[in-house]
Amino acid sequence: MNIKRILKRLIEEKFSLAFIFTRLIMKLGVSPPFVFKTNGIKLKLHPSAITMELFRKKYSIDYDKFIIDRFVCENSICIDVGANIGHLSILMAKKAKNGIVIAIEPQFRIFKFMIENICINNVNNIFPLNAAIDEIKGVKKFYSLANADDQSSFVINMHKHSNFKEEKVFAIRLDDLLQAFSFSKVDFLKIDVEGAELFVLKSLGEFIKNVKYIWFEFIEENYKKFNYTKKEIFEFLTLNEFSLFFLNDKKKIQPIVDITEIKDDFMGNLLAVNNKYKNYIYSNPCAE
Template identity: 30%
Template sequence: MLRHIKTILSILKERDNPLKIIWAYILLRTGLNKYVHIKQHGYKIHLSQSNLAITLFGNKDYGQEDEGFLRKTLKPGNTYVDVGANIGTLVLSGAISVGTEGHVIGIEAHPKTFGVLKSNIKLNGFKSIELINSAVGNEKGKLHFSDAKSDDSNKVLLDSNQGVEVDVNLLDELLKDTNYIDVLKIDVEGFEKQVFEGATAVLNKTKLIYFESFENNYATYNYNTGDIINLLASSGFHIFKVINNTHLQPLDNNYRSLKCENLVATKEPTCLEDEYHFEIIKS
Protein backbone atom coordinates (compact mmCIF):
# COMPACT_ATOMS: atom_id res chain seq x y z
CA MET A 1 0.00 0.00 0.00
CA LEU A 2 2.77 2.44 0.99
CA ARG A 3 4.67 1.61 -2.19
CA HIS A 4 1.53 2.29 -4.24
CA ILE A 5 1.12 5.70 -2.59
CA LYS A 6 4.78 6.55 -3.27
CA THR A 7 4.30 5.62 -6.93
CA ILE A 8 1.27 7.90 -7.25
CA LEU A 9 3.14 10.76 -5.53
CA SER A 10 6.10 10.40 -7.89
CA ILE A 11 3.71 10.52 -10.85
CA LEU A 12 2.00 13.63 -9.51
CA LYS A 13 5.35 15.43 -9.22
CA GLU A 14 5.83 15.03 -12.98
CA ARG A 15 2.32 16.11 -13.98
CA ASP A 16 0.73 19.47 -14.65
CA ASN A 17 -2.37 20.23 -12.54
CA PRO A 18 -1.76 17.55 -9.86
CA LEU A 19 -5.13 18.24 -8.21
CA LYS A 20 -6.91 17.27 -11.43
CA ILE A 21 -4.79 14.12 -11.61
CA ILE A 22 -5.83 13.21 -8.06
CA TRP A 23 -9.45 13.80 -9.08
CA ALA A 24 -8.93 11.51 -12.08
CA TYR A 25 -7.69 8.71 -9.81
CA ILE A 26 -10.71 9.18 -7.54
CA LEU A 27 -13.05 8.91 -10.53
CA LEU A 28 -11.25 5.79 -11.73
CA ARG A 29 -11.27 4.22 -8.28
CA THR A 30 -15.02 4.77 -7.82
CA GLY A 31 -16.00 3.79 -11.37
CA LEU A 32 -17.43 7.26 -12.05
CA ASN A 33 -14.91 7.73 -14.85
CA LYS A 34 -17.34 5.98 -17.21
CA TYR A 35 -19.39 9.18 -17.19
CA VAL A 36 -16.38 11.39 -18.02
CA HIS A 37 -15.22 12.33 -21.52
CA ILE A 38 -12.10 14.39 -22.09
CA LYS A 39 -12.76 16.98 -24.78
CA GLN A 40 -9.85 17.59 -27.08
CA HIS A 41 -9.43 19.59 -30.28
CA GLY A 42 -12.42 18.39 -32.29
CA TYR A 43 -12.79 14.98 -30.65
CA LYS A 44 -13.19 13.39 -27.23
CA ILE A 45 -11.82 10.35 -25.40
CA HIS A 46 -12.83 8.31 -22.38
CA LEU A 47 -11.18 8.88 -19.02
CA SER A 48 -9.64 5.41 -18.84
CA GLN A 49 -6.82 3.80 -16.85
CA SER A 50 -4.49 4.80 -19.68
CA ASN A 51 -1.53 6.92 -18.64
CA LEU A 52 -2.15 9.21 -21.61
CA ALA A 53 -5.84 9.67 -20.80
CA ILE A 54 -5.04 10.60 -17.20
CA THR A 55 -2.38 13.05 -18.39
CA LEU A 56 -4.84 14.69 -20.81
CA PHE A 57 -7.45 14.96 -18.06
CA GLY A 58 -4.94 17.15 -16.22
CA ASN A 59 -3.63 18.99 -19.28
CA LYS A 60 -5.63 18.88 -22.51
CA ASP A 61 -2.80 20.58 -24.41
CA TYR A 62 -0.36 17.72 -23.79
CA GLY A 63 0.97 16.28 -27.06
CA GLN A 64 -0.10 19.21 -29.20
CA GLU A 65 3.19 19.20 -31.10
CA ASP A 66 2.22 15.92 -32.76
CA GLU A 67 -1.35 17.01 -33.48
CA GLY A 68 -0.05 20.30 -34.84
CA PHE A 69 2.22 18.42 -37.26
CA LEU A 70 -0.72 16.38 -38.54
CA ARG A 71 -2.91 19.46 -38.96
CA LYS A 72 -0.11 21.03 -40.98
CA THR A 73 0.59 18.06 -43.26
CA LEU A 74 -2.69 16.17 -43.70
CA LYS A 75 -5.27 17.36 -46.22
CA PRO A 76 -8.87 16.30 -46.93
CA GLY A 77 -8.88 13.01 -48.81
CA ASN A 78 -5.41 11.94 -47.63
CA THR A 79 -4.42 8.54 -46.24
CA TYR A 80 -2.81 8.54 -42.81
CA VAL A 81 -1.29 5.48 -41.09
CA ASP A 82 -0.49 5.47 -37.36
CA VAL A 83 1.79 2.64 -36.16
CA GLY A 84 1.73 2.61 -32.37
CA ALA A 85 -1.68 4.27 -32.17
CA ASN A 86 -2.00 3.95 -28.37
CA ILE A 87 -5.49 5.12 -27.29
CA GLY A 88 -6.15 6.99 -30.52
CA THR A 89 -5.54 10.70 -30.00
CA LEU A 90 -3.52 11.04 -33.21
CA VAL A 91 -5.81 8.65 -35.07
CA LEU A 92 -8.76 10.89 -34.20
CA SER A 93 -6.87 14.10 -34.94
CA GLY A 94 -5.79 12.65 -38.27
CA ALA A 95 -9.36 11.63 -39.09
CA ILE A 96 -10.51 15.21 -38.60
CA SER A 97 -7.83 16.46 -40.99
CA VAL A 98 -8.48 13.92 -43.80
CA GLY A 99 -12.27 14.22 -43.53
CA THR A 100 -14.90 11.78 -44.74
CA GLU A 101 -13.15 11.27 -48.09
CA GLY A 102 -9.85 10.32 -46.45
CA HIS A 103 -8.69 7.11 -44.80
CA VAL A 104 -6.98 6.54 -41.44
CA ILE A 105 -5.43 3.25 -40.34
CA GLY A 106 -4.50 2.85 -36.66
CA ILE A 107 -2.25 -0.06 -35.65
CA GLU A 108 -1.79 -0.95 -31.97
CA ALA A 109 -0.15 -4.08 -30.53
CA HIS A 110 -1.19 -4.23 -26.87
CA PRO A 111 -4.63 -5.89 -26.51
CA LYS A 112 -5.72 -3.79 -23.51
CA THR A 113 -4.64 -0.52 -25.14
CA PHE A 114 -6.30 -1.62 -28.37
CA GLY A 115 -9.57 -2.05 -26.46
CA VAL A 116 -9.38 1.55 -25.25
CA LEU A 117 -8.49 2.66 -28.78
CA LYS A 118 -11.59 0.96 -30.21
CA SER A 119 -13.76 2.49 -27.51
CA ASN A 120 -12.47 6.01 -28.23
CA ILE A 121 -13.04 5.63 -31.98
CA LYS A 122 -16.59 4.40 -31.35
CA LEU A 123 -17.21 7.35 -29.02
CA ASN A 124 -16.55 9.80 -31.85
CA GLY A 125 -18.41 7.94 -34.58
CA PHE A 126 -15.83 8.57 -37.31
CA LYS A 127 -16.33 6.31 -40.33
CA SER A 128 -12.97 6.83 -42.05
CA ILE A 129 -10.93 4.88 -39.49
CA GLU A 130 -9.69 1.29 -39.78
CA LEU A 131 -8.08 -0.38 -36.75
CA ILE A 132 -5.60 -3.27 -36.66
CA ASN A 133 -4.55 -5.12 -33.47
CA SER A 134 -1.01 -6.29 -34.22
CA ALA A 135 2.62 -5.61 -33.43
CA VAL A 136 4.76 -4.65 -36.44
CA GLY A 137 8.24 -5.93 -37.17
CA ASN A 138 10.57 -7.48 -39.73
CA GLU A 139 9.17 -11.01 -39.57
CA LYS A 140 5.75 -12.57 -39.06
CA GLY A 141 5.03 -14.57 -35.91
CA LYS A 142 4.57 -13.96 -32.20
CA LEU A 143 6.45 -11.87 -29.67
CA HIS A 144 6.03 -10.66 -26.13
CA PHE A 145 4.99 -7.14 -25.25
CA SER A 146 5.48 -5.46 -21.88
CA ASP A 147 2.39 -4.90 -19.73
CA ALA A 148 3.35 -1.93 -17.56
CA LYS A 149 0.78 0.35 -15.95
CA SER A 150 2.45 3.25 -17.76
CA ASP A 151 0.90 1.82 -20.92
CA ASP A 152 2.21 4.51 -23.28
CA SER A 153 5.72 3.11 -22.79
CA ASN A 154 4.92 -0.57 -23.34
CA LYS A 155 7.28 -2.14 -25.87
CA VAL A 156 8.52 -5.32 -27.52
CA LEU A 157 10.41 -7.67 -25.16
CA LEU A 158 13.21 -9.62 -26.82
CA ASP A 159 14.24 -13.04 -25.45
CA SER A 160 11.51 -12.89 -22.80
CA ASN A 161 8.29 -14.74 -22.04
CA GLN A 162 7.03 -12.02 -19.72
CA GLY A 163 4.28 -9.54 -20.50
CA VAL A 164 1.61 -10.48 -23.05
CA GLU A 165 2.02 -12.49 -26.25
CA VAL A 166 0.92 -10.65 -29.39
CA ASP A 167 0.87 -11.27 -33.11
CA VAL A 168 3.55 -9.52 -35.16
CA ASN A 169 3.24 -8.80 -38.88
CA LEU A 170 5.17 -6.95 -41.54
CA LEU A 171 3.83 -3.51 -42.38
CA ASP A 172 4.05 -4.53 -46.05
CA GLU A 173 1.51 -7.28 -45.36
CA LEU A 174 -0.81 -5.19 -43.20
CA LEU A 175 -0.92 -2.39 -45.78
CA LYS A 176 -0.77 -4.44 -48.99
CA ASP A 177 -4.17 -3.09 -50.10
CA THR A 178 -3.24 0.54 -49.40
CA ASN A 179 -2.10 2.16 -52.64
CA TYR A 180 -0.57 5.37 -51.30
CA ILE A 181 0.23 6.85 -47.88
CA ASP A 182 0.43 10.62 -47.43
CA VAL A 183 1.69 10.51 -43.83
CA LEU A 184 3.08 7.49 -41.99
CA LYS A 185 3.56 8.04 -38.24
CA ILE A 186 5.57 5.52 -36.20
CA ASP A 187 6.02 5.52 -32.43
CA VAL A 188 6.98 2.05 -31.18
CA GLU A 189 9.36 2.75 -28.29
CA GLY A 190 12.60 1.88 -30.07
CA PHE A 191 11.37 -0.86 -32.44
CA GLU A 192 11.29 1.57 -35.37
CA LYS A 193 14.16 -0.06 -37.28
CA GLN A 194 12.42 -3.44 -37.31
CA VAL A 195 9.20 -1.78 -38.51
CA PHE A 196 11.04 -0.12 -41.40
CA GLU A 197 12.83 -3.37 -42.27
CA GLY A 198 9.45 -5.01 -42.83
CA ALA A 199 8.11 -2.09 -44.88
CA THR A 200 10.05 -2.06 -48.15
CA ALA A 201 6.90 -1.81 -50.30
CA VAL A 202 5.28 0.65 -47.89
CA LEU A 203 8.26 2.99 -48.08
CA ASN A 204 7.97 3.02 -51.86
CA LYS A 205 4.40 4.37 -51.62
CA THR A 206 4.80 6.77 -48.70
CA LYS A 207 5.20 10.53 -49.13
CA LEU A 208 6.05 11.61 -45.59
CA ILE A 209 7.21 9.73 -42.47
CA TYR A 210 6.89 11.20 -38.96
CA PHE A 211 8.59 9.05 -36.33
CA GLU A 212 9.76 9.19 -32.75
CA SER A 213 13.53 8.95 -32.31
CA PHE A 214 15.45 8.38 -29.08
CA GLU A 215 18.91 6.87 -28.72
CA ASN A 216 18.08 5.27 -25.36
CA ASN A 217 15.12 3.42 -26.88
CA TYR A 218 17.13 2.32 -29.91
CA ALA A 219 19.90 0.95 -27.66
CA THR A 220 17.43 -1.58 -26.25
CA TYR A 221 17.43 -3.23 -29.68
CA ASN A 222 21.16 -2.73 -30.39
CA TYR A 223 21.18 0.01 -33.01
CA ASN A 224 21.41 3.80 -33.15
CA THR A 225 19.89 6.84 -34.86
CA GLY A 226 22.45 6.64 -37.66
CA ASP A 227 21.23 3.14 -38.55
CA ILE A 228 17.69 4.47 -39.02
CA ILE A 229 18.95 7.37 -41.15
CA ASN A 230 20.99 4.97 -43.32
CA LEU A 231 18.06 2.60 -43.74
CA LEU A 232 15.68 5.35 -44.83
CA ALA A 233 18.33 7.01 -47.03
CA SER A 234 18.78 3.70 -48.87
CA SER A 235 15.11 3.99 -49.87
CA GLY A 236 15.63 7.55 -51.13
CA PHE A 237 14.51 9.50 -48.06
CA HIS A 238 15.96 12.72 -46.70
CA ILE A 239 15.72 13.01 -42.90
CA PHE A 240 15.05 16.15 -40.87
CA LYS A 241 14.67 17.17 -37.26
CA VAL A 242 11.43 19.04 -36.46
CA ILE A 243 11.84 22.35 -34.65
CA ASN A 244 8.68 24.01 -33.30
CA ASN A 245 6.65 22.69 -36.26
CA THR A 246 8.04 25.58 -38.29
CA HIS A 247 11.64 24.65 -39.17
CA LEU A 248 13.40 21.48 -40.30
CA GLN A 249 17.08 20.70 -39.80
CA PRO A 250 18.66 18.27 -42.32
CA LEU A 251 20.42 15.30 -40.67
CA ASP A 252 23.17 12.90 -41.70
CA ASN A 253 24.05 9.49 -40.30
CA ASN A 254 26.32 10.99 -37.65
CA TYR A 255 23.32 12.48 -35.88
CA ARG A 256 22.11 10.96 -32.58
CA SER A 257 18.77 11.62 -30.87
CA LEU A 258 20.06 12.18 -27.34
CA LYS A 259 16.58 13.17 -26.19
CA CYS A 260 13.19 11.90 -27.27
CA GLU A 261 12.18 13.86 -30.36
CA ASN A 262 10.36 13.65 -33.67
CA LEU A 263 12.06 13.25 -37.04
CA VAL A 264 10.63 13.62 -40.53
CA ALA A 265 11.60 11.72 -43.67
CA THR A 266 10.55 12.40 -47.26
CA LYS A 267 11.75 11.72 -50.80
CA GLU A 268 10.47 15.14 -51.85
CA PRO A 269 12.19 17.83 -49.73
CA THR A 270 10.70 20.61 -51.88
CA CYS A 271 7.21 19.64 -50.69
CA LEU A 272 8.22 20.45 -47.13
CA GLU A 273 8.66 24.11 -48.04
CA ASP A 274 6.25 24.52 -50.95
CA GLU A 275 3.31 22.43 -49.74
CA TYR A 276 3.67 22.22 -45.96
CA HIS A 277 5.36 25.61 -45.43
CA PHE A 278 8.27 24.44 -43.28
CA GLU A 279 11.51 26.38 -43.49
CA ILE A 280 14.52 24.14 -44.06
CA ILE A 281 17.58 25.31 -42.15
CA LYS A 282 20.51 25.63 -44.53
CA SER A 283 23.81 24.16 -43.35
Protein backbone atom coordinates in the same frame (compact mmCIF):
# COMPACT_ATOMS: atom_id res chain seq x y z
CA MET B 1 2.98 0.71 -0.20
CA ASN B 2 5.74 3.32 0.14
CA ILE B 3 4.11 6.12 2.16
CA LYS B 4 7.15 8.41 1.87
CA ARG B 5 7.22 8.09 -1.90
CA ILE B 6 3.48 8.77 -2.17
CA LEU B 7 3.73 11.81 0.12
CA LYS B 8 6.69 13.16 -1.85
CA ARG B 9 4.73 12.85 -5.10
CA LEU B 10 1.69 14.56 -3.56
CA ILE B 11 3.88 17.46 -2.45
CA GLU B 12 5.42 17.68 -5.95
CA GLU B 13 1.90 17.81 -7.42
CA LYS B 14 0.82 20.36 -4.77
CA PHE B 15 -1.95 18.01 -3.63
CA SER B 16 -3.71 18.55 -6.96
CA LEU B 17 -7.23 17.10 -6.96
CA ALA B 18 -6.84 16.20 -10.64
CA PHE B 19 -3.69 14.23 -9.81
CA ILE B 20 -5.37 12.39 -6.92
CA PHE B 21 -8.44 11.68 -9.06
CA THR B 22 -6.43 10.25 -11.96
CA ARG B 23 -4.22 8.17 -9.65
CA LEU B 24 -7.36 6.62 -8.15
CA ILE B 25 -8.68 5.82 -11.62
CA MET B 26 -5.39 4.14 -12.55
CA LYS B 27 -5.20 2.25 -9.25
CA LEU B 28 -8.79 0.99 -9.42
CA GLY B 29 -8.68 0.38 -13.17
CA VAL B 30 -12.13 1.88 -13.65
CA SER B 31 -13.54 4.08 -16.42
CA PRO B 32 -15.77 6.85 -15.00
CA PRO B 33 -18.62 7.88 -17.34
CA PHE B 34 -16.85 11.12 -18.28
CA VAL B 35 -15.70 12.55 -21.61
CA PHE B 36 -13.23 15.41 -21.95
CA LYS B 37 -12.06 17.46 -24.93
CA THR B 38 -8.49 18.10 -25.99
CA ASN B 39 -7.02 19.40 -29.25
CA GLY B 40 -10.43 19.33 -30.92
CA ILE B 41 -11.22 15.68 -30.13
CA LYS B 42 -13.21 13.86 -27.44
CA LEU B 43 -11.70 11.20 -25.20
CA LYS B 44 -13.26 8.93 -22.61
CA LEU B 45 -11.63 9.02 -19.19
CA HIS B 46 -10.12 5.55 -19.36
CA PRO B 47 -7.43 4.26 -16.97
CA SER B 48 -4.49 4.66 -19.34
CA ALA B 49 -1.28 6.66 -18.99
CA ILE B 50 -1.78 8.89 -22.05
CA THR B 51 -5.44 9.53 -21.19
CA MET B 52 -4.54 10.67 -17.69
CA GLU B 53 -1.71 12.92 -18.91
CA LEU B 54 -3.88 14.52 -21.59
CA PHE B 55 -6.67 15.05 -19.07
CA ARG B 56 -4.27 16.78 -16.67
CA LYS B 57 -2.63 18.73 -19.52
CA LYS B 58 0.73 17.19 -18.61
CA TYR B 59 1.27 15.75 -22.07
CA SER B 60 1.32 17.83 -25.23
CA ILE B 61 0.51 16.65 -28.75
CA ASP B 62 0.99 20.13 -30.24
CA TYR B 63 3.88 19.04 -32.48
CA ASP B 64 1.98 15.95 -33.63
CA LYS B 65 -1.06 18.07 -34.46
CA PHE B 66 1.06 20.61 -36.34
CA ILE B 67 2.57 17.86 -38.53
CA ILE B 68 -0.79 16.15 -39.08
CA ASP B 69 -2.47 19.44 -40.01
CA ARG B 70 0.29 20.18 -42.50
CA PHE B 71 0.92 16.81 -44.14
CA VAL B 72 -2.39 14.94 -43.92
CA CYS B 73 -4.72 15.94 -46.75
CA GLU B 74 -8.39 15.40 -47.49
CA ASN B 75 -7.81 12.18 -49.45
CA SER B 76 -4.79 10.87 -47.56
CA ILE B 77 -4.10 7.24 -46.76
CA CYS B 78 -2.66 7.23 -43.23
CA ILE B 79 -1.15 4.48 -41.09
CA ASP B 80 -0.82 4.91 -37.32
CA VAL B 81 1.54 2.27 -35.90
CA GLY B 82 1.34 2.30 -32.11
CA ALA B 83 -1.98 4.14 -32.08
CA ASN B 84 -2.55 3.68 -28.33
CA ILE B 85 -5.92 5.27 -27.40
CA GLY B 86 -6.40 6.58 -30.94
CA HIS B 87 -5.95 10.29 -30.22
CA LEU B 88 -3.67 10.93 -33.21
CA SER B 89 -5.62 8.54 -35.45
CA ILE B 90 -8.74 10.61 -34.78
CA LEU B 91 -6.89 13.82 -35.67
CA MET B 92 -5.74 12.19 -38.93
CA ALA B 93 -9.26 10.96 -39.71
CA LYS B 94 -10.78 14.39 -39.20
CA LYS B 95 -8.24 15.88 -41.60
CA ALA B 96 -8.44 13.05 -44.16
CA LYS B 97 -12.22 13.28 -44.50
CA ASN B 98 -12.26 11.38 -47.79
CA GLY B 99 -9.28 9.21 -46.95
CA ILE B 100 -8.64 6.34 -44.57
CA VAL B 101 -6.65 5.76 -41.38
CA ILE B 102 -5.40 2.31 -40.34
CA ALA B 103 -4.95 2.50 -36.54
CA ILE B 104 -2.74 -0.32 -35.23
CA GLU B 105 -2.44 -1.09 -31.50
CA PRO B 106 -1.20 -4.41 -30.02
CA GLN B 107 -2.38 -4.06 -26.39
CA PHE B 108 -5.92 -5.43 -26.30
CA ARG B 109 -6.99 -3.37 -23.26
CA ILE B 110 -5.77 -0.13 -24.85
CA PHE B 111 -7.20 -1.20 -28.21
CA LYS B 112 -10.68 -1.38 -26.62
CA PHE B 113 -10.22 2.15 -25.26
CA MET B 114 -9.29 3.29 -28.77
CA ILE B 115 -12.47 1.77 -30.23
CA GLU B 116 -14.61 3.72 -27.74
CA ASN B 117 -12.77 6.96 -28.51
CA ILE B 118 -13.29 6.45 -32.24
CA CYS B 119 -17.02 5.92 -31.66
CA ILE B 120 -17.60 9.07 -29.60
CA ASN B 121 -15.82 11.20 -32.22
CA ASN B 122 -18.17 10.03 -34.98
CA VAL B 123 -15.39 9.28 -37.46
CA ASN B 124 -16.12 6.46 -39.89
CA ASN B 125 -12.87 6.37 -41.84
CA ILE B 126 -10.68 4.64 -39.24
CA PHE B 127 -9.95 0.92 -39.56
CA PRO B 128 -8.74 -0.29 -36.12
CA LEU B 129 -6.42 -3.29 -36.02
CA ASN B 130 -5.38 -5.17 -32.88
CA ALA B 131 -1.89 -6.31 -33.91
CA ALA B 132 1.79 -5.44 -33.75
CA ILE B 133 4.02 -4.52 -36.68
CA ASP B 134 7.41 -6.17 -37.04
CA GLU B 135 9.93 -7.17 -39.68
CA ILE B 136 9.31 -10.85 -38.84
CA LYS B 137 5.66 -11.88 -38.63
CA GLY B 138 4.21 -14.37 -36.16
CA VAL B 139 3.00 -14.68 -32.56
CA LYS B 140 5.29 -12.78 -30.19
CA LYS B 141 5.62 -11.89 -26.51
CA PHE B 142 4.61 -8.34 -25.67
CA TYR B 143 5.11 -6.65 -22.32
CA SER B 144 2.45 -4.23 -21.07
CA LEU B 145 3.49 -1.98 -18.19
CA ALA B 146 0.82 -1.51 -15.53
CA ASN B 147 1.32 2.20 -14.84
CA ALA B 148 3.03 3.19 -18.10
CA ASP B 149 1.10 1.43 -20.85
CA ASP B 150 2.39 4.04 -23.31
CA GLN B 151 5.86 2.48 -22.87
CA SER B 152 4.88 -1.14 -23.50
CA SER B 153 7.09 -3.05 -25.91
CA PHE B 154 8.51 -6.32 -27.23
CA VAL B 155 11.49 -5.72 -24.95
CA ILE B 156 11.41 -4.74 -21.28
CA ASN B 157 14.04 -3.92 -18.67
CA MET B 158 12.97 -6.27 -15.89
CA HIS B 159 15.38 -4.62 -13.44
CA LYS B 160 13.70 -1.26 -14.04
CA HIS B 161 10.08 -2.47 -14.34
CA SER B 162 8.55 -5.09 -12.04
CA ASN B 163 4.83 -4.44 -12.53
CA PHE B 164 4.15 -5.68 -16.03
CA LYS B 165 1.95 -8.18 -17.84
CA GLU B 166 3.15 -10.49 -20.58
CA GLU B 167 0.72 -11.13 -23.41
CA LYS B 168 0.85 -12.78 -26.80
CA VAL B 169 0.32 -10.57 -29.82
CA PHE B 170 0.22 -11.30 -33.53
CA ALA B 171 2.85 -9.38 -35.48
CA ILE B 172 2.44 -8.64 -39.18
CA ARG B 173 4.54 -6.88 -41.78
CA LEU B 174 3.41 -3.53 -43.13
CA ASP B 175 3.94 -4.55 -46.74
CA ASP B 176 1.60 -7.54 -46.24
CA LEU B 177 -1.02 -5.30 -44.64
CA LEU B 178 -0.83 -2.70 -47.38
CA GLN B 179 -1.07 -5.39 -50.03
CA ALA B 180 -4.19 -6.78 -48.30
CA PHE B 181 -5.78 -3.33 -48.56
CA SER B 182 -4.61 -2.96 -52.17
CA PHE B 183 -2.93 0.36 -51.35
CA SER B 184 -0.55 1.65 -54.00
CA LYS B 185 0.81 4.38 -51.70
CA VAL B 186 0.82 5.69 -48.14
CA ASP B 187 0.61 9.45 -47.72
CA PHE B 188 1.36 9.64 -44.01
CA LEU B 189 2.92 7.04 -41.71
CA LYS B 190 3.23 7.67 -37.99
CA ILE B 191 5.33 5.29 -35.87
CA ASP B 192 5.57 5.22 -32.07
CA VAL B 193 6.65 1.75 -30.93
CA GLU B 194 9.05 2.38 -28.04
CA GLY B 195 12.27 1.56 -29.87
CA ALA B 196 11.15 -0.88 -32.58
CA GLU B 197 10.84 1.89 -35.19
CA LEU B 198 13.58 0.49 -37.44
CA PHE B 199 11.85 -2.90 -37.67
CA VAL B 200 8.54 -1.27 -38.58
CA LEU B 201 10.33 0.59 -41.38
CA LYS B 202 12.03 -2.60 -42.57
CA SER B 203 8.65 -4.37 -42.62
CA LEU B 204 7.66 -2.07 -45.49
CA GLY B 205 10.09 -3.85 -47.80
CA GLU B 206 10.09 -2.29 -51.27
CA PHE B 207 6.84 -0.47 -50.45
CA ILE B 208 8.83 2.15 -48.53
CA LYS B 209 9.42 3.85 -51.89
CA ASN B 210 5.67 4.56 -52.04
CA VAL B 211 5.48 6.29 -48.64
CA LYS B 212 5.49 10.10 -48.73
CA TYR B 213 5.90 11.26 -45.13
CA ILE B 214 6.97 9.40 -41.98
CA TRP B 215 6.56 10.96 -38.53
CA PHE B 216 8.42 8.70 -36.09
CA GLU B 217 9.64 8.66 -32.51
CA PHE B 218 13.37 9.22 -32.23
CA ILE B 219 14.79 8.19 -28.84
CA GLU B 220 18.16 6.47 -28.94
CA GLU B 221 17.75 5.07 -25.42
CA ASN B 222 14.78 3.09 -26.74
CA TYR B 223 16.66 2.02 -29.86
CA LYS B 224 19.42 0.55 -27.70
CA LYS B 225 16.91 -1.89 -26.17
CA PHE B 226 16.69 -3.40 -29.66
CA ASN B 227 20.46 -3.27 -30.24
CA TYR B 228 20.67 -0.57 -32.89
CA THR B 229 21.64 3.09 -32.96
CA LYS B 230 20.26 6.38 -34.25
CA LYS B 231 22.92 6.25 -36.96
CA GLU B 232 21.47 2.99 -38.30
CA ILE B 233 17.94 4.34 -38.64
CA PHE B 234 19.30 7.53 -40.25
CA GLU B 235 21.34 5.48 -42.75
CA PHE B 236 18.39 3.18 -43.51
CA LEU B 237 16.13 6.10 -44.36
CA THR B 238 18.83 7.88 -46.35
CA LEU B 239 19.57 4.70 -48.31
CA ASN B 240 15.86 4.50 -49.18
CA GLU B 241 15.93 8.08 -50.48
CA PHE B 242 14.36 9.90 -47.54
CA SER B 243 15.54 13.18 -46.06
CA LEU B 244 15.16 13.89 -42.35
CA PHE B 245 13.76 17.03 -40.77
CA PHE B 246 13.41 18.39 -37.26
CA LEU B 247 10.59 20.54 -35.89
CA ASN B 248 12.17 23.23 -33.72
CA ASP B 249 10.71 25.05 -30.71
CA LYS B 250 9.11 27.64 -33.01
CA LYS B 251 7.54 24.89 -35.15
CA LYS B 252 9.87 25.58 -38.04
CA ILE B 253 10.83 22.55 -40.12
CA GLN B 254 14.61 22.29 -40.37
CA PRO B 255 16.65 19.81 -42.47
CA ILE B 256 19.06 17.40 -40.79
CA VAL B 257 22.22 16.97 -42.84
CA ASP B 258 24.12 14.85 -40.34
CA ILE B 259 22.69 12.72 -37.54
CA THR B 260 25.24 14.18 -35.09
CA GLU B 261 23.13 17.36 -35.22
CA ILE B 262 20.63 15.52 -33.00
CA LYS B 263 21.80 15.36 -29.40
CA ASP B 264 22.11 11.93 -27.78
CA ASP B 265 19.52 12.82 -25.14
CA PHE B 266 16.94 14.05 -27.69
CA MET B 267 13.47 12.66 -26.99
CA GLY B 268 10.93 13.50 -29.64
CA ASN B 269 9.89 12.90 -33.22
CA LEU B 270 11.56 13.42 -36.57
CA LEU B 271 9.98 13.80 -39.99
CA ALA B 272 11.27 11.65 -42.85
CA VAL B 273 10.29 12.93 -46.30
CA ASN B 274 10.48 10.90 -49.49
CA ASN B 275 12.89 12.83 -51.71
CA LYS B 276 10.27 12.88 -54.48
CA TYR B 277 8.16 15.17 -52.25
CA LYS B 278 10.84 17.38 -50.66
CA ASN B 279 9.80 20.41 -52.69
CA TYR B 280 6.37 20.43 -51.05
CA ILE B 281 7.32 20.60 -47.39
CA TYR B 282 7.82 24.37 -47.31
CA SER B 283 4.87 25.15 -49.56
CA ASN B 284 1.57 23.26 -49.54
CA PRO B 285 1.91 19.45 -49.41
CA CYS B 286 -1.79 19.08 -50.21
CA ALA B 287 -1.43 21.03 -53.47
CA GLU B 288 0.77 18.42 -55.18
